[in-house]
Amino acid sequence: MLLQILIQGFLLSGLYALIAVGFTLIFGIGRILNLAHGSYLMAGGYAFFWIGQIIGLPKIIGVALAVFLGAGMGIAIYRLIVRPLKGDRIAVEIATLILAVILQAAIVLIFGSSSKIPHPLVPGVVRIADTPIAWSILVATCASWIILLSLYAFIRLSHTGRAMQAVSMDPKGAAICGIDSNRIDIIVWSISGGLGALAGVFFAGYTQLSPSMWVTPLIISVAVVIVGGIGSIMGTLAVAHIIGFMEVIVTTLIAPELRGVFTMGLIIVALLFRPRGLFGREEI
Amino acid sequence: MKSATSPGIRFLGIRFSGTRFFTAALLAAAFTAHQAAADIKVGFIGSLSSDTGRSTLRGAEIAVDELNASGGVLGGQKIVLIPADTGEDVTEGIKAYEYLAESEEVDFIVSGSIDDVSLGWIPRMREYRIPTLDTWTSYIGIIDMVIEDPEAMMPYFMNIASDEALATLYIDFGKDVLKGQMGWNSVVILAEDTAFGGAITGLVTDALAPEAGIEVKEIIKYDIATVDFAPIFSKAQNSGADFIYLVSSVNSQVVSSQYVKLQVPMAMTGVNVSAMGADYWEDTGGAGGGMSTLSPVPSVGFKLDPVSQAFVDTYRARYKDRPVMPHFNGFNAYHGVKQAMAAAEAAGGFDDVDAWASNMKQQDLVLELDGQLWLRYGFWGDDEVEPRTGRKYPHNIRFDITEPYDEASPSMVVIQWYEDGTTAVIYPKKYATGEFALPSWVK
Missing domain, CATH: 3.40.50.2300 (Response regulator)
Structure with missing residues (x-):
């Protein structure tokens, strides 16, 4: 049983990290909670479903379209909502939350209110230590890790990544040094949207598509930011693993119906006893 | 329901x-x-x-x-x-x-x-x-x-x-097929945390299990918002039971499709509301085979x-x-x-x-197929007593829960979804159009 918990916890945590990393990036750069972040997952998942199961095109095209759609949504949200409201974080948060609700209604209009199960990215099952693991979730977890490490390397090693770090530390100082913070913001919002949509493809392939599917990823993302208290990729990975493993442990050893309660409880406990988060505040 | x-x-x-x-x-x-x-x-x-x-x-x-x-x-x-x-x-x-x-x-x-x-x-x-x-x-x-x-x-x-009549006939399925044909002796109940889940779990533990001689190893309740069933299926496997009895009325397609996608190596039957409709196959993205469920009549796979x-x-x-x-x-x-x-x-x-x-x-509408009573839309009299349960069902549709079901429609049938997306009624025999089948990955 311990091995099952380790395997399932590891798989789930990788996915959670991918879900939350875009949200954390936005928070790290602009100190903004993008409450429409879950909508990227919803849009990505439905785009993948539409391409693969309604149009009948290859899945890889569905994945690519989902990522482009998510990136486009990120840029659109930044240009149409965030930039006009810059300086008023509460207004941005309210606006993005309303946007998420509007997008949910749009999904209901287009696809209906009933849940849909997308075909897995990779069909089949592999058994490790008597634990059945769907290839699709294994691929999703491996892809998540590769993407997260690549993103970490990009931020640490590339010129643009270092500019992102500078904006995250001190936007005014970065501007004095000649960094175009508007360009950096657009890049970060597009990365956030694209990764969110890709996470949506993985997440929906593992679970389901439904118009309200944006809520759970948003709660996970908020929990990562509040509990982690940071905007760093490594911090995201750490907190995603705390949440992922605890969910699997609670489900397996205590009571499955308490699974969602744990994440909520963790947010409250962090706010009460560690309001700056486990890892304090850092640049991305 | x-x-x-x-x-x-x-x-x-x-x-x-x-x-x-x-x-x-x-x-x-x-x-x-x-x-x-x-x-x-x-x-x-x-x-x-x-x-x-x-x-x-x-x-x-x-x-x-x-x-x-x-x-x-x-x-x-x-x-x-x-x-x-x-x-x-x-x-x-x-x-x-x-x-x-x-x-x-x-x-x-x-x-x-x-x-x-x-x-x-x-x-x-x-x-x-x-x-x-x-x-x-x-x-x-x-x-x-x-x-x-x-x-x-x-x-x-x-x-x-009414659900007591549904359950009574389902107990027969438990005796005849789950215990009699498959030789299963123990069950793990996987039930959603709703009033419906609680009621059906009660019926299974109090009636199906004792009457069919099947031991309830464990009852696992899950929240209806659950989207990841992998740890839950692991827990079910670890119970050591012979099969899973699913009780799901909300978002049943999620638990069904994950059962198929993860190829959980034990049989799963029970009450799966989404599997009662013909849209189930599309709803699960084709990952819905190997499931069987109780259903009122007429169901999918039911001869009309x-x-x-x-x-x-x-x-x-x-x-x-x-x-x-x-x-x-x-x-x-x-x-x-x-x-x-x-x-x-x-x-x-x-x-x-x-x-x-x-x-x-x-009102009494008798619908026949091949010269025999097939469905009936009538009502129990106020003072009539159903012989098997020994109770009255005033204003409830008249049903028959005793073979050969020649008085009225059976209270329920058990339907089977096969791995190719086809369906059949598998119980009772009079209405059967196919056989109970385990998923191909269950040995």
């Missing part, structure tokens, strides 16, 4: 769900335009966004259209159908009933409500005394209300077999008599969106509305509820 809920839009105190709002608005406009010439108003109460709710509505629509086409009722009066959405919410259900009673002043109500919603509006029904037919809820407690207070419950009828087949043909020609086939309650609504109108003809209308109810009890 119970099914999934969905968000909605509030309008005039009634909750209309999502995309159905505009459809409902158009329907309402169309109905309003015809009301000037209408004499008999039939209200529909149920969820306009659920497959089951829409099955009842559509069954009623087809019945109303056929009655109108044949000259109307009660001296040539035309019938109009007025929908009110419950959104599968108790409070909205009560408001919907009040809307139909007070604003629309309907003569008769056909319901596609889930258990909790029916329980919510029944006090209003007792107050308004509007003849009402439930086609979906199977809660035995409502029949007990009829026994305890027959005068107050006079307007109420239920034309689906000519009358029921004609209803299905009309339905399919008329409706192109889901549900692609009416659920059992669509059939119930179709026949039930016609029977309610026939009872009104005999009683001189709906105003004298006692007279209407008295005539409703006399």
Whole structure:
């Protein structure tokens, strides 16, 4: 049983990290909670479903379209909502939350209110230590890790990544040094949207598509930011693993119906006893 | 019975769900335009966004259209159908009933409500005394209300077999197939954390398991918002049971598809509401094979008599969106509305509820297939005792839970979804069109 918990916890945590990393990036750069972040997952998942199961095109095209759609949504949200409201974080948060609700209604209009199960990215099952693991979730977890490490390397090693770090530390100082913070913001919002949509493809392939599917990823993302208290990729990975493993442990050893309660409880406990988060505040 | 809920839009105190709002608005406009010439108003109460709710509505629509086409009722009066959405919410259900009673002043109500919603509006029904037919809820407690207070419950009828009758026949399936044929001795119950889940879990632990000689190893409850069942299936495997008994009415397609995608190496049967509809295969993205579930009749995979087949043909020609086939309650609504109108003809209308109810009890539609009784839409007499359970079922549809099922329809059948997307009835034998089958990955 311990091995099952380790395997399932590891798989789930990788996915959670991918879900939350875009949200954390936005928070790290602009100190903004993008409450429409879950909508990227919803849009990505439905785009993948539409391409693969309604149009009948290859899945890889569905994945690519989902990522482009998510990136486009990120840029659109930044240009149409965030930039006009810059300086008023509460207004941005309210606006993005309303946007998420509007997008949910749009999904209901287009696809209906009933849940849909997308075909897995990779069909089949592999058994490790008597634990059945769907290839699709294994691929999703491996892809998540590769993407997260690549993103970490990009931020640490590339010129643009270092500019992102500078904006995250001190936007005014970065501007004095000649960094175009508007360009950096657009890049970060597009990365956030694209990764969110890709996470949506993985997440929906593992679970389901439904118009309200944006809520759970948003709660996970908020929990990562509040509990982690940071905007760093490594911090995201750490907190995603705390949440992922605890969910699997609670489900397996205590009571499955308490699974969602744990994440909520963790947010409250962090706010009460560690309001700056486990890892304090850092640049991305 | 119970099914999934969905968000909605509030309008005039009634909750209309999502995309159905505009459809409902158009329907309402169309109905309003015809009301000037209408004499008999039939209200529909149920969820306009659920497959089951829409099955009842559509069954009623087809019945109303056929009655109108044949000259109307009660001296040539035309019938109009007025929908009110419950959104599968108790409070909205009560408001919907009040809307139909007070604003629309309907003569008769056909319901596609889930258990909790029916329980919510029944006090209003007792107050308004509007003849009402439930086609979906199977809660035995409502029949007990009829026994305890027959005068107050006079307007109420239920034309689906109540859940005790469903469970009694399912116990036979447990004895004959799960224990007798498969040789399974222990079960792990995987039940959603709802009132429905609790009720069915109670029936399985108190009745199925002891009578069939199957030990309940563990009961695992899960939240209906669960989207990752991998740890739950691991827990079920670790219980050491021979098979999983699933109790799921909300989002059943998620647990079903993950069972298939993860190829959980133990059989799973039980009550899986989404698998009762023909849209199940599409809903699971084709990952729904190997599941079996109890279902009221007529179910998917059920051979149909000519009358029921004609209803299905009309339905399919008329409706192109889901549900692609009416659920059992669509059939119930179709026949039930016609029977309610026939009872009104005999009683001189709906105003004298006692007279209407008295005539409703006399309704008896026997549908035959190949010369033998196949389905029956009649009601138990007030003092009749069902011999096997030893209890009365006044105002409940007449059912038969004893072989050879020649008195009425069986209370339920067990249906099987195969891995190629086809379906069959596998129990009882008289109605069987296929065999119980384990998924290919279960050894």
